[in-house]
Amino acid sequence: MTLSISIIVKNGEPLIRRCVESVTWADEIIVVDSGSTDRTCDICRELGAQVTQTSDFPGYGQQKNRALDRTTRDWVLALDHDEWVTPELRVEIETAMAKAGDTVAFAVPRLSNFCGRDMRHSGWWPDPVIRLFRKGAGHFAEDHMHDRFVVNGTIGRLQQPLRHDPMPTLEHVINKINGYSSAGARFNFERGKRASLGTAIFHGGWAFLRTYILRAGFLDGREGFMLAVSNAEGTYYRYVKLMLLGNKSR
DSSP states (O other), rough: OOOEEEEEEEEEHHHHHHHHHHTTTSSSSEEESSSSSSSHHHHHHTTTOEEEOOOOHHHHHHHHHHHHHTTSSSSSEEEEEEEEOOOOHHHHHHHHHTOTTTTTEEEEOOOEEEETOSSTHHHHHOOOOOEHHHHHHHEEESSOOOOOEEESOOOOOSSSEEEEEEEHHHHHHHHHHHHHHHHHHHHHHHHHHHHHHHHHHHHHHHHHIIIITTTOOGGHHHHHHHHHHHHHHHHHHHHHHHHHHHHHHH
């Protein structure tokens, strides 16, 4: 069985090398870049990846489908630039492909790091994501905010985690809160949703309680509290921005 790696990225210079180096054992590495202005593309090419640059970013799902369309091997492992494959996961992936039978895709647990701490609670673990699949077994839902993979067939489960480092510093956290809240507000606005200040306060408070109490974020120490606050902020700003978009449209 042969394996393609598909990666989407923009300005991922600090993390892309670790991602690509972790999968250089695969048969091909396909990178779709949406306009990086740093050395991301040069690093990928140095490591043997095939790089395609696009002039736009239509959303996570559509961009991942662009990368998927460029793959040519039997199986595909789809990655983000802030993810990487451990040697243990590599062994499990190779075994899974060889013994897949009628299984067309595998969900992989994802262990994510927040500001230097691996998060075992807070709703971040085990976070199973479908990332390993037969070529042609499905596609990514064309959603601007998410990258859900829609499968036609039986799904298996792997045990070794995919490593993920989405927010290595507080600066990354703040930037993502701003970017995701703006994108989420536009997404909801285009679908006819509206909000008020009261809505924003309620949902922000609920996001904190859900993360810190219901999902046991307190067991993740100070980083669990920080994550709960950032989730509350992101949710609050998403609804406030939706409120302001609604005001402008009147």
